């Protein structure tokens with residue numbers, strides 16, 4: 001992806017994948033916090049216990065990864081570990 005991105009006019013950004021699966025894209029709730037269980041690899045879909053939005057696991061993670069990359073581009077001063 002890194003070498004192909006420029007050929008397609010795209011920007012490649014590497015992000016820390018931590019919590020991209022466990023975090024609700026809609027409200028930021030993190031599964032495993034506040035007495036909830038972390039999602040396992042078997043949990044392909046889930047409903048956020050905080051905002052009740054239903055998620056397809058990989059789609060939710062992709063949205064979080066995209067948002068992390070976009071934040072990194074707009075706030076490059078931030079440490080990757082601090083962005084979630």
Ligand SMILES: [Zn+2]
Nearest residue numbers: 024027048051
């Ligand atoms: Zn939520």
